[in-house]
């Protein structure tokens with residue numbers, strides 16, 4: 065069995081490789097070659113933490129396993145990442161544990177890759193202004209991945225806690241893009257693509273604030289009760305997701321579906337767009353929304369890529385197990 069420690073992961077995978085792995089995974093899911101098992105996610109009643117498992121099997125890539133972990137909101141005060149994740153990979157032929165991989169950086173990379181995949185396939189080709197809602201740990205990864213997909217000329221951002229906006233300003237600066245902190249009215253009126261990545265349990269962006277033609281990549285809502293977009297906005301948008309079962313239960317679409325404003329059958333998988341089965345955006349006025357709930361197969365795909373490279377580079381630790 066192999067162990068790839070968290071500290072080794074950054075040298076073993078790029079954002080580009082994560083993008084390719086996630087795009088291929090969404091395509092395999094839509095073809096029926098890969099499927100996710102039901103998600104377990106619980107508020108454990110300790111340290112305000114959400115903890116759970118995401119797992120699945122990709123028959124084509126023979127990725128079998130799970131990601132265990134969750135979200136500890138008090139970790140930042142301890143100098144730790146709020147998300148704590150570990151990926152376990154199993155041999156699909158024998159069930160033996162093949163590898164344990166640090167999953168913190170991988171979670172950020174695969175989540176950013178998912179919204180970037182949605183921007184590639186759903187945003188207007190002429191998108192120039194990127195709007196960011198959220199300025200936590202994930203937001204910098206999201207911005208870096210998003211700007212690879214369109215010729216963005218400017219980033220604008222909003223966050224509930226304005227003192228965190230410096231992360232967005234610094235990341236935009238590193239990317240050579242101007243950044244401006246704006247209110248939500250301006251964000252919705254000026255952005256062509258909006259990425260939301262917060263821990264919100266209430267709608268942040270209202271339907272009336274979003275102009276036609278916008279692509280929304282909603283990445284923060286991954287638990288029952290969480291919400292970033294007004295249900296009416298979700299109802300107006302053409303909604304795509306990684307996995308419909310998660311979208312309607314723990315994703316951004318849960319509220320619109322519960323209110324009867326959207327039917328589960330109205331929600332399309334992004335893999336169908338990647339595979340050319342669904343046309344995706346059909347006109348420049350359409351509001352498209354990607355409900356990125358985060359699936360276990362994303363984690364397995366990037367972790368498997370890391371393990372192969374770690375073994376090849378002699379970085380993986382071998383353990384008799």
Ligand code: NAD
Pocket residue numbers: 135137146147171175197198199200201202203223224225228261262263264265266268283284285286356357358359
């Ligand atoms: P973080 O703790 O570093 O940052 C939290 C962000 O949410 C900050 O911008 C903060 O200002 C904002 N926020 C906190 N409480 C809020 C509230 N009540 N209303 C509005 N905004 C609020 O977290 P992070 O690592 O950046 O992750 C952000 C969110 O993304 C988490 O909720 C996490 O569960 C989610 N996430 C989703 C996926 C996925 O695949 N969909 C993957 C990773 C993380």
